[in-house]
Amino acid sequence: MNKEKGKEFLNDLKSNPKVKKSASGLYYEIIAEGEGPKAGPNDTVKVDYVGTLVDGTEFDSSYKRGQPATFPVSGVVPGFGEGVQLVGKGGKVKLYIPSELGYGDRAQPGSPIPPGSTLVFEVEMVEVNPQ
Secondary structure (H helix, E strand, C coil): CHHHHHHHHHHHHCCCCEEEEECCCCCCEEEECCCCCCCCCCCCEEEEEEECCCCCCCEEEEHHHHEEEEEEEHHHHHHHHHHCCCCCCEEEEEECCCCCHHCCCCCCCCCCCCCCCEEEEEEEEEEEECC
16 A cells, blocks of 8 residues: 555656656655765765655654754665765755665554655755765
């Protein structure tokens, strides 16, 4: 059920000229390029973000916690890791992550994210910390 909703959602994005699709299947929209170097796969980033399901249900927000999140690019779901490498400091990107680049069909104990969910993140790059 969630996979079907996600496929329909992503299919609708194809008509939006601002939304691009990467070779891996990640859909993204660059809102602001940012400045300076972009993160690489071995770097650490500090970002502010809001994560929602395709129906708009918010499941996570660094803004609500009152501080940006810091993590290694390789330490998050593949679609998020790929997406944060698209902008530099001060940049903003919207990521549309199909379930296979997110949490897949695995249930996330204690998480409001159902198995097979497509994830939507609006991410602002606060800082890129090279390896």
